Amino acid sequence: MRLPRPTRILSGILSILAGSFLGQGLIVLSTPLLTRIFDTTDFGLWAVFSAIVSILGVVATGRLNYAIPLPGDERDASAMAWAGIAFAVGTALVIVGMGWAAGGWLTERIGAPALDGYWWLVAVTVFALGINDVYSGWLVRQRRYPALGRRNVVQGASQVGTQLGLGLAGVRPLGLLVGMAAGRLLSAAGLVVGREAVLRGPAASWRRVRAVVVRYKRFPLVASWAALINSAGLQAPILVIAAAYGDVAAGLLGLTIRVVGAPASFLGEAVMGVFTGEAGARVRNEDGSLAGWVRGTVLRLMGIGVIPTIVLVGFGPALFATVFGSEWREAGQYAQLLCLGYFAQFAVAPVSQTLLILEHQGRQLAWDTTRLLLTVGGPAVCAVAGASITTAVLVLSLCAAACYLLLYLLCVRAAVAADRKRPSGEGLRRDSRRAPDD
Template sequence: MRVLACRGELTPTPRPCAFVMTGRVRTLVGRLPSSLRGVSSIVAGSAIGQGLVILAYPLLTRLYDPAEFGLLTVFTAVVGLVGVVSTAALEYAVPIPVEDSQAASVAWAGLGWVALTGLLTAALGPLLAGPLSDLLGVPRLADVWWLVALSVVVLGTYLLLSEWMTRSREYGALGRRNALQGIGQAGSQIAFGVAGAGALGLLSGFGIGRLAAMGGLFSRRGLLRQPWPGRRAIIAALRRFRRFPLVAMPSRLINSAGLDTPLLVVSALYGDVRAGLLGLTVRVVSGPAALIGEAVTKVFVGDSSSELRDRKSTMGASVRSNVGRMLMLGVVPALVLLLFAPNLFGWVFGPEWTEAGEYARLLAPAYLAQFAIAPVSPALMLLERQGRLLGWSVWRLVLAAGGPAVCGLAGAPILTAVLVLSAAQVTSYVLMYFLCVRAADASDASGASL
């Protein structure tokens, strides 16, 4: 029996489905809690998109060499760092307003920031691209700086539209978004590789995937279907949520740097080949984790923001239960990496990628901690505890980037640097868990006393 979930649960007027659930299957799905239905909707699309991306890697590692993957690693890190600044962190404010009109004002203000950041990135290219590329050990980055600026605009727009769909609980649209992203990214990278486009084809897939994903966001309740808020409303929204660009944006940048800067440090101190090996490790291991983790994050933000608007007091329990479930789900894959990662990587991706499996083995505890705790980290943003998040982000950046940097400058082997990175990430995410629990419990106590 072929089953396709209907969207009637998510929109006021149900739309016809290509296939209709009948009998016992329909009854069972209808009885699922709303949060589980949201997770399943997102996971269904993510399974297609991320599944295609992951399945493409054994082919991509035979179409592109480790040095080209090293350029991709540096490229995506630079785009990611600039991209998170491009929104001024206003995407985090989108789920908060009670009225959709005010939320639309926030989102349009964020899109304005994205456009300005893209133009500034392109304008600074002639001055910064060459020196930065040499510093990071990838001179070819300067030749594709135009693609960096374009990808920043695509990424910033993608982030803002995603949060709008999270606010309106359009989990089905988010699932389609995830599927289209994977199809666009994997398909373009394979096509360019077969055509002999070289590293440019590998880099282009990053933006193409996210550009294709925007097709899944033009739903009936999407941002582009909302009335234009007007200049005064946008300015008023910026004043109301000014702490996001003033405090949350630096926090978001530092938080992103905690993930991306270690890759840049490895590229600068150990070379682009090692950066390519580590970059593949990050993508292969984090891809399946993101399949579930992103879905849980979106539903956690959607449900928690709705409960906060209704002044309910259950966020503390939600944080604990989500982390507990994710730990139980992630422990088995982490053990597989610890025991078999080098042999698996060499067999799946080719002998020259066996060293990447050694990195995966050392990073397994860090990925387990990230998988379990990262999905509830938006609790600090929802509760407007931007200062605590900023402090945590600085702490993680110092540990995650400083440790490998000291190892590289001291001449330590790359495996030592990766081990230090893993320990830094585990320590950081454990601290994040306690910060979220404390903030959520305080919010629950305050809400219960009203």
């Protein structure tokens, strides 16, 4: 099988980015309305809720969604999708049990007692995130990038419509929380309807499902733990800040996440889908430079992210106060401080799949652990030392930027090593040009 032409790759990236811009644009444009419907306490609960479901959601499928593009047989890929769905159901059931047994104790520890009545929604949202990931993995395998773009639009529109509708109806704070689940469930409807539907066909046999899970067992056994630690490194600082500085600070930080962090992450995930599909194709076909694909992707993302970063550094507080109301000016200061970390995340996070594709899950786990220690430890030390919230946010941003620089270096090194081991491809072509005595 031949690799797609560069024009097709570019078209795929543009399709996903267009859908992401539309979907996230709706979310960002709705935020000035939401800040006038929901208060800082509501946003504080939303920030804690989002952090928890984001941490748990990344392991809802056992990371098998990332293995869907890899099997050579379509029946094995379908079995992998079914395995991911089964994992998502099991994860949701575990969360329900956890909430019933220890929900009150957990919410007290993280400083958000109001969350105790919403563990059922945590389970539903995590399940929605899981099946949405399965759908993404299937579309990536099929290289149906326009469908990924359409999914992103549906996701954003559904989330905004739910939050605004319930908010105007006076359903607070539930209206703000339930939007995430609604958006993911509706955007993953393609699992059931349409040309990409996996669930409309016959279910894979238990024997085949078991075989593919055993073949790619390092995804649930190693990669899932790496993903859990990675997500905790991104989201757990929010829980630390909520517990140390209160729900108002968490609410201000929550707005920053919605306006700056969420679009950066969402756009990065969109590019990650294309990157994973094309990088996987390069590995399967032993053609093309994987290292060059990693470097080129990061450079393009840096070019996209540099202008928003400059705008936030120069005008963050004034922009937030003008758009969202004067009471949200401090959130603009948080955005000003966090933009360096978000810039690094946006540019490098999509290529992190290099380590998983090359089955270097151990290195990924080591990096994730380092990141968790720094991004959680930094704000925690600030809180214990009695430092201000702005100092804690600045330390978090610097720690995140340093960690993503390290991740980039690890990915490039792994890709270069993989290129050199190929029997054909760019690495061999470079070696063939060297003199015999080099």
